[in-house]
Amino acid sequence: MKKGDDNSFGTVSVSVGLVSLVLSLSNQITSIVLGIIAIVLANKQHQVNKNIWCKWGKNLGIVSIVISIILIIIAVIVLAKNPEILQQLTQIQA
Secondary structure (H helix, E strand, O other): OOHHHOOHHHHHHHHHHHHHHHHOOOOHHHHHHHHHHHHHHHHHHHHHOOOHHHHHHHHHHHHHHHHHHHHHHHHHHHHHHOHHHHHHHHHHHO
């Protein structure tokens, strides 16, 4: 294998990006962390060999981070407008 043919960082960044995208609907903090990892790995792939893997890994990481941030903002707005929801959640945990 030639040095320029190595796609390992790219394929891992796409895999991590996909996991991050799926988790963005349920666990936003983990999704943000995995999205950042996907972007870092995509940039590393871009340094080794610019190909479609680095493009998709970076895009998936960015999309998952954006979705996670939007869902966090929506949750904060809903909880701010309806404090009784927060009280019900604390009662469930107790």
